[in-house]
Amino acid sequence: MKRYSAFAIAREAFRNHMGWGRAWASPEPRKKYDVIIIGAGGHGLATAYYLGRNFGITNVAVLEKGWLGGGNTGRNTTIIRSNYLQDPSAAIYEKARGLYETLSQDLNYNVMFSPRGVMMLAQTQHEVRGYERTAHANALQGVKTEFIGPDKVKQLVPIINIDGPRYPVLGALWQARGGTARHDAVAWGYARACSNMGMHIIQKCEVTGVRQEAGKVVGVDTTRGAIDCDKLGMVVAGHAGHVAGMAGFRLPVESVALQALVSEPIKPCMDVVVMANTVHGYMSQSDKGEMVIGGGTDGYNNYTQRGGFHHIEETVRALVETFPMIARLKMLRQWGGIVDVTGDRSPIIGPTPLENCFINCGWGTGGFKSIPGSGWGFAELMAKGHSPLTEAFGLNRFYEGRFIDESVAAGVAH
Numbered sequence: 137m138k139r140y141s142a143f144a145i146a147r148e149a150f151r152n153h154m155g156w157g158r159a160w161a162s163p164e165p166r167k168k169y170d171v172i173i174i175g176a177g178g179h180g181l182a183t184a185y186y187l188g189r190n191f192g193i194t195n196v197a198v199l200e201k202g203w204l205g206g207g208n209t210g211r212n213t214t215i216i217r218s219n220y221l222q223d224p225s226a227a228i229y230e231k232a233r234g235l236y237e238t239l240s241q242d243l244n245y246n247v248m249f250s251p252r253g254v255m256m257l258a259q260t261q262h263e264v265r266g267y268e269r270t271a272h273a274n275a276l277q278g279v280k281t282e283f284i285g286p287d288k289v290k291q292l293v294p295i296i297n298i299d300g301p302r303y304p305v306l307g308a309l310w311q312a313r314g315g316t317a318r319h320d321a322v323a324w325g326y327a328r329a330c331s332n333m334g335m336h337i338i339q340k341c342e343v344t345g346v347r348q349e350a351g352k353v354v355g356v357d358t359t360r361g362a363i364d365c366d367k368l369g370m371v372v373a374g375h376a377g378h379v380a381g382m383a384g385f386r387l388p389v390e391s392v393a394l395q396a397l398v399s400e401p402i403k404p405c406m407d408v409v410v411m412a413n414t415v416h417g418y419m420s421q422s423d424k425g426e427m428v429i430g431g432g433t434d435g436y437n438n439y440t441q442r443g444g445f446h447h448i449e450e451t452v453r454a455l456v457e458t459f460p461m462i463a464r465l466k467m468l469r470q471w472g473g474i475v476d477v478t479g480d481r482s483p484i485i486g487p488t489p490l491e492n493c494f495i496n497c498g499w500g501t502g503g504f505k506s507i508p509g510s511g512w513g514f515a516e517l518m519a520k521g522h523s524p525l526t527e528a529f530g531l532n533r534f535y536e537g538r539f540i541d542e543s544v545a546a547g548v549a550h
């Protein structure tokens with residue numbers, strides 16, 4: 137596969153861009169692979185990539201029922217941050233944030249990582265105390281964040297109304313190296329790098345059954361026939377409960393739609409990401425100029441994967457308090473994705489009751505930011521049976537009552 141570079145662009149400019157090859161191959165499935173990953177979202181593709189890059193395991197297939205990146209990975213609002221409270225969370229999210237810094241170079245694919253800064257507003261005394269505590273925890277974890285006052289908030293975000301009709305802005309938890317990346321590009325970049333290593337990414341291939349013998353996984357049934365494997369990774373986000381059911385075990389997750397919307401494009405007016413957890417909404421501005429707006433999850437479990445009017449009303453009403461200028465914007469489009477939420481708002485990454493079958497799910501409303509770190513750790517777990525990055529997140533924590541409570545950090549989601 138050709139390397140992307142300034143020279144390649146110049147060369148192609150002279151031949152009407154006719155020389156670009158396909159970014160990834162579309163092979164027919166083999167009868168057997170060493171590793172099968174179910175789900176070509178960011179987490180599944182990153183796992184395959186680090187299996188090859190870090191452990192030399194390349195006889196890998198990533199099976200996707202739709203198109204790659206068509207799940208939550210291509211539907212999120214792209215916020216990247218690592219300001220979580222608990223040590224295991226800070227470790228995996230900070231690993232991911234660090235990998236994002238050089239991901240474009242590592243993958244030779246521009247993922248448009250933009251460390252523009254992420255701000256979580258404190259609009260009650262309770263939030264002030266909560267975020268001050270997180271800032272102290274982050275200092276101990278080596279994650280760079282700080283609690284800033286309302287003047288600094290106003291300086292960084294001139295369009296904000298810090299006096300708010302209901303909730304004045306009392307300060308914010310600020311992570312200067314948090315930001316955004318282009319979500320499709322993250323999936324596409326990993327897919328291209330995997331394909332380059334000879335791995336098979338097989339789209340329109342739904343897994344319909346998990347085959348096992350004597351308590352061990354031996355393969356999967358798919359809409360394109362049966363495929364054998366030595367190890368299986370389930371990385372299907374909102375469909376985790378469904379796929380786990382095929383393997384005969386249950387998960388403590390709920391599937392629920394999370395929605396977002398964008399406005400018409402406008403001139404640059406806000407160059408950081410702002411999350412307002414008390415009023416329940418968050419906003420950033422895309423490179424195209426659209427205001428990217430999100431809020432909380434639907435109040436009931438569902439698999440709808442689309443937007444609804446109640447969400448527009450709730451979220452926009454909340455954000456207009458903090459950003460009065462958005463009242464005059466028109467909405468361009470709205471969508472939804474099915475996220476898998478756990479009780480402690482932390483992911484599940486670990487072995488399953490079925491031998492050689494591993495699961496990575498439960499990222500809920502905030503798993504885009506963790507894709508590189510999750511892929512790194514899950515690949516290590518699948519290759520070696522153990523990873524320091526993932527060990528706290530196993531299914532056993534629900535039996536042992538050892539929760540990793542991130543309900544404050546998850547906040548308004550993301």
Ligand SMILES: Cc1cc2nc3c(=O)[nH]c(=O)nc-3n(C[C@H](O)[C@H](O)[C@H](O)COP(=O)(O)OP(=O)(O)OC[C@H]3O[C@@H](n4cnc5c(N)ncnc54)[C@H](O)[C@@H]3O)c2cc1C
Nearest residue numbers: 175177178179201207208209212213215343473503504505
């Ligand atoms: C509106 C919205 C906004 C969000 N905003 C943010 C944000 O700002 N920051 C952040 O960090 N996170 C955010 N998230 C969450 C984030 O998008 C997800 O946590 C993350 O993308 C999950 O990635 P994944 O690879 O696990 O899942 P997905 O990208 O959903 O991939 C799973 C794949 O599995 C496939 N699949 C399912 N069942 C089968 C089967 N039987 N056979 C084969 N394939 C199957 C699906 O088709 C899908 O492509 C947001 C999510 C939504 C919906």
